[in-house]
Amino acid sequence: MTKEISNPEALMNYRPAIKVLDATIRDGGLVNNFYFTDEFVSDLYRTNIAAGVDYMEFGYKASKAMFDPDKFGKWKFCDDDDIRAIVGDNDTALKISVMADVGRCDYKTDIINKADSPIDLVRVATYINTMPAAIDMIEDAARKGYETTCNIMAISNAQEGDIDVALDMLGRSSVNAFYIVDSYGSLYPEQIKRISDKYLNFAAKYGKQVGMHAHNNQQLAFANTIEATSNGVNLLDATMACMGRGAGNCAMELLLGFLKNPKYKLYPVLQFIEKHMNKLKEEGVLWGYDIPYMLTGQLNQHPREAIAFSEAHRKDYSEFYKHILDQNS
Amino acid sequence: MTKEISNPEALMNYRPAIKVLDATIRDGGLVNNFYFTDEFVSDLYRTNIAAGVDYMEFGYKASKAMFDPDKFGKWKFCDDDDIRAIVGDNDTALKISVMADVGRCDYKTDIINKADSPIDLVRVATYINTMPAAIDMIEDAARKGYETTCNIMAISNAQEGDIDVALDMLGRSSVNAFYIVDSYGSLYPEQIKRISDKYLNFAAKYGKQVGMHAHNNQQLAFANTIEATSNGVNLLDATMACMGRGAGNCAMELLLGFLKNPKYKLYPVLQFIEKHMNKLKEEGVLWGYDIPYMLTGQLNQHPREAIAFSEAHRKDYSEFYKHILDQNS
Numbered sequence: 279m280t281k282e283i284s285n286p287e288a289l290m291n292y293r294p295a296i297k298v299l300d301a302t303i304r305d306g307g308l309v310n311n312f313y314f315t316d317e318f319v320s321d322l323y324r325t326n327i328a329a330g331v332d333y334m335e336f337g338y339k340a341s342k343a344m345f346d347p348d349k350f351g352k353w354k355f356c357d358d359d360d361i362r363a364i365v366g367d368n369d370t371a372l373k374i375s376v377m378a379d380v381g382r383c384d385y386k387t388d389i390i391n392k393a394d395s396p397i398d399l400v401r402v403a404t405y406i407n408t409m410p411a412a413i414d415m416i417e418d419a420a421r422k423g424y425e426t427t428c429n430i431m432a433i434s435n436a437q438e439g440d441i442d443v444a445l446d447m448l449g450r451s452s453v454n455a456f457y458i459v460d461s462y463g464s465l466y467p468e469q470i471k472r473i474s475d476k477y478l479n480f481a482a483k484y485g486k487q488v489g490m491h492a493h494n495n496q497q498l499a500f501a502n503t504i505e506a507t508s509n510g511v512n513l514l515d516a517t518m519a520c521m522g523r524g525a526g527n528c529a530m531e532l533l534l535g536f537l538k539n540p541k542y543k544l545y546p547v548l549q550f551i552e553k554h555m556n557k558l559k560e561e562g563v564l565w566g567y568d569i570p571y572m573l574t575g576q577l578n579q580h581p582r583e584a585i586a587f588s589e590a591h592r593k594d595y596s597e598f599y600k601h602i603l604d605q606n607s
Numbered sequence: 608m609t610k611e612i613s614n615p616e617a618l619m620n621y622r623p624a625i626k627v628l629d630a631t632i633r634d635g636g637l638v639n640n641f642y643f644t645d646e647f648v649s650d651l652y653r654t655n656i657a658a659g660v661d662y663m664e665f666g667y668k669a670s671k672a673m674f675d676p677d678k679f680g681k682w683k684f685c686d687d688d689d690i691r692a693i694v695g696d697n698d699t700a701l702k703i704s705v706m707a708d709v710g711r712c713d714y715k716t717d718i719i720n721k722a723d724s725p726i727d728l729v730r731v732a733t734y735i736n737t738m739p740a741a742i743d744m745i746e747d748a749a750r751k752g753y754e755t756t757c758n759i760m761a762i763s764n765a766q767e768g769d770i771d772v773a774l775d776m777l778g779r780s781s782v783n784a785f786y787i788v789d790s791y792g793s794l795y796p797e798q799i800k801r802i803s804d805k806y807l808n809f810a811a812k813y814g815k816q817v818g819m820h821a822h823n824n825q826q827l828a829f830a831n832t833i834e835a836t837s838n839g840v841n842l843l844d845a846t847m848a849c850m851g852r853g854a855g856n857c858a859m860e861l862l863l864g865f866l867k868n869p870k871y872k873l874y875p876v877l878q879f880i881e882k883h884m885n886k887l888k889e890e891g892v893l894w895g896y897d898i899p900y901m902l903t904g905q906l907n908q909h910p911r912e913a914i915a916f917s918e919a920h921r922k923d924y925s926e927f928y929k930h931i932l933d934q935n936s
Contacts, residue, residue, distance in 0.1 A: 466865070467796065467830060468837060496861055497823075497896075501796060501830030508797060531898065532825055535905040536795070548925040551898065556922055567826075567896075569860065569880065576864040593885055596877040 292538040295512045297332035300530060301491070303353050304335040304377050305515075305522035310563045312337055312351030318554055319353070319364050322518070327372045328546035329534060333399060335375040336361050341384045355388075361396045368396050375399035377429070378415060380408045385415050392423030399425040401457070406436045409444050413451045420452035427489060427513070429457040433473070434464045434578050445477065449484030455513055456481065456488055460502060463495025463525055463575040467505040474509045489513030492528045494520055494567050495575025499528040504536055518547065519555040524581035525571035564588055569595045577602060621867040624841045626661035629859060630820070632682050633664040633706050635850035638894045639887070641666055641680030645693070647883055648682070651847070652693050656701045657875035658863060662728060664704040665690050670713045684717075690725045697725050704728035706758070707744055709737045714744050721752030728754040730786070735765045738773050742780045749781035756818060756842070758786040762802070763793045763907050774806065778813030784842055785810065785817055789831060792824025792854055792904040796834040803838045818842030821857045823849055823896050824904025828857040833865055847876065848884040853910035854900035893917055898924045906931060 302322060303314060319336075326334045337353030345354060352360045356376045368374060374397050378385055389400060400419040404412035416426045428448050433441055448456055456477055458470070465473070470490075477488045490506040490513070492499035503514055516533040520526035531551065534542045570584035573595070579602060587598050631651060632643060648665075655663045666682030674683060681689045685705045697703060703726050707714055718729060729748040733741035745755045757777050762770055777785055785806055787799070794802070799819075806817045819835040819842070821828035832843055845862040849855035860880065863871045899913035902924070908931060916927050 466833065468833075494826075496864075497826050497829050497858070500826050504795065529826070531901060535825075535901065545925055545928060548898065548928055552922050552924045569877065572858075572860060572864070593881050595881045596874055599874060599877055 290538065293512070294539065296507060296537065296539065297513050298530075298533060298537070298542070299333040299335060299375065299489075299513060299515050300326050300331050300517065301335045301515045301527060302517040302521050302530075304337050305517055305527055306565070307337055307351065307353050308523040309521070309565045310351070310558070311349070312353040314351060314353060316364070321550060321554065323364050323372070325546045325550040327370050329543045330539070330541035331372060331530075333373045333375045335377060335401070337376060339376050339378045339383050339385065339388050341382055341388070343384065344382055358390065358395050358397065365396055373398035375401055377401045377403055380404040380411045380415065383415070385418055389419060389422060389424075397424065399427065401427045401429055403429045403431055405431055406433070406440050406444050409447050413447060416451050416453045426453045427455040427457055428453045429459050429489075429491060431459045432461045433459060434462055438476075441476065445480040449480050449486065453486065455486055457491050457513070458488065458506060458511070459491045460493055462578055462580060463493030463499065463571065464578040465502060466498065467501055470502045470505045471509055474506045474511050478510050487512050489515065491515040493522070493575070494525040494527060495571045495581065497567055499526070500532040503528040503533060519551050521555065521558070521565055524565065524585055525567045525575070526565045570598055573599055573602060579605075619867065622841070623868065625836060625866065625868065626842050627859075627862060627866070627871070628662040628664060628704065628818075628842060628844050629655050629660050629846065630664045630844045630856060631846040631850050631859075633666050634846055634852060634856055635894070636666055636680065636682050637852040638850070639680070639892045640678070641682040643680060643682060648693050650879060650883065652701070654875045654879040656699050658872045659868070659870035660701060660859075662702045662704045664706060664730070666705060668705050668707045668712050668714065668717050670711055670717070672713065673711055687719065687724050687726065694725055702727035704730055706730045706732055709733040709740045709744065712744070714747055718748060718751060718753075726753065728756065730756045730758055732758045732760055734760055735762070735769050735773050738776050742776060745780050745782045755782050756784040756786055757782050758788050758818075758820060760788045761790045762788060763791055767805075770805065774809040778809050778815060782815065784815055786820050786842070787817065787835060787840070788820045789822055791907055791909060792822030792828065792900065793907040794831060795827065796830055799831045799834045800838055803835045803840050807839050816841050818844065820844040822851070822904070823854040823856060824900045824910065826896055828855070829861040832857045832862060848880050850884065850887070850894055853894065853914055854896045854904070855894045899927055902928055902931060908934075
């Protein structure tokens with residue numbers, strides 16, 4: 279696969295196996311507590327269909343025993359009926375996904391049989407120390423008829439040997455794909471190349487796919503996504519106008535402008551962005567590249583301190599830098 | 608050199624030959640007509656010294672016969688006396704550069720002998736169809752005692768065969784370095800790899816260095832800069848908070864956070880940014896990644912239409928997209 283890097287055809291042609299997943303509601307919901315209007319979600323659904331996007335993630339399947347439904351919008355819970363109210367029978371080429379977090383999802387009851395659900399894909403998010411629980415969730419979803427992926431978070435702080443063990447466990451499971459997740463936006467393209475080589479080797483051994491979920495702390499979300507896909511990664515996450523936690527994600531508009539498959543259309547994405555995304559920003563929803571997120575990315579830290587700094591409208595970046603350096607020592 | 612990509616030491620260690628050039632005043636001056644306060648320029652000079660930056664570019668040596676000094680700040684002209692008012696005898700490790708455009712500079716009179724000037728480096732900017740004039744400027748500056756580079760602009764629209772001829776002409780000149788210039792912010796890291804291979808081959812043949820000047824239309828200015836340097840490019844342009852024409856340049860704060868040479872310090876850069884850069888934005892100076900610049904980058908066009916769209920505070924991106932597609936047809 280790495281031969282494609284030095285093969286000019288790779289930039290001119292396209293690989294039909296590449297699939298794009300719109301994570302705007304799910305990762306974007308982390309910055310507005312999932313309070314999207316129905317118009318926003320309906321328009322996004324129609325936009326993704328028109329743009330040729332392959333999957334749309336509606337949100338999380340979070341436990342209502344653990345999270346108060348009065349304190350979050352409905353897409354933190356993704357009741358099947360709420361999805362149906364948007365998509366009907368979803369008689370389209372766009373597939374529907376939800377994310378389920380290890381330890382924060384009542385999957386045995388809340389995820390019903392695929393035959394009775396509008397959902398196509400369940401993405402299980404886990405830290406590397408909870409792989410057995412993740413695999414239990416994956417097997418439950420697979421038995422019920424869903425496609426599944428496993429998104430191992432915060433790998434930039436994990437030992438490579440542990441990642442090997444996790445990928446081998448996943449390889450022997452029913453999961454369809456492993457996702458590379460750069461939770462802290464700390465990884466550089468050279469590291470993405472090494473990590474994707476590793477994931478792709480396990481994927482080839484076990485007949486799985488590999489995905490990429492990037493964060494934009496160092497303005498590398500798009501660069502890391504195209505580095506991964508040049509290397510053979512086929513499942514690519516993106517969000518409208520980068521919306522997502524902290525510095526946000528790989529921008530859908532950048533990704534669709536890069537991919538050469540003629541089924542992808544940029545125009546409807548631009549229409550959606552001009553109608554909805556600036557409005558969210560004007561309403562005070564906060565995301566996107568900024569110095570504090572850059573600093574936590576450079577230092578390979580969770581963005582929580584940067585989010586608090588930004589929400590306080592502070593601009594004393596040099597003090598913040600000293601503060602997070604102190605935390606590391 | 609490409610072996611470094613697969614060599615983990617390349618990410619942990621550093622290459623002493625790498626030099627950073629701060630182009631804030633020169634490329635940033637394109638968005639405020641070079642009207643920087645003396646305090647800004649003085650603080651930037653002190654910041655670059657404290658941060659270990661290798662070169663600071665003060666602006667252009669533009670012809671006063673062609674450009675009215677009443678309509679631009681003084682850094683469009685970079686009189687030696689104005690530079691001296693900031694740097695005195697510049698008894699520091701920071702070198703001073705200016706840019707001189709082919710056809711827009713009275714270099715025979717305005718660039719005096721190096722022995723009498725605070726300037727160390729003259730960077731000659733040219734399009735590929737004016738190489739003989741560029742080489743005349745380079746030889747003039749070299750005779751006067753300056754370091755020189757040649758920055759060939761808009762190469763994404765040039766024929767590769769013409770670039771070969773230009774690099775061979777430059778190789779046989781007195782120039783010290785050739786710069787890769789992604790004027791339209793249209794190039795992807797895979798293309799930067801191919802182009803830097805080409806530049807580095809000519810550089811090795813003739814004993815020259817190679818530089819990188821990136822634009823951020825596709826959020827790839829930093830990614831392309833680190834791709835180039837991983838490949839062996841040693842002269843790296845950056846600006847504070849990305850300030851520069853249109854989508855701006857590679858951010859100094861991203862670049863210094865990446866480079867591992869302990870002489871580079873991020874803290875003074877953050878102090879400068881928090882004091883000066885947000886203030887410029889609040890005053891209405893316009894630069895940085897935005898959808899219109901992304902679109903001209905994707906379509907490999909000059910950003911002038913995107914700049915006009917942004918300055919008109921328009922947000923109808925989809926109409927703009929149709930407009931610039933029409934222009935291509």
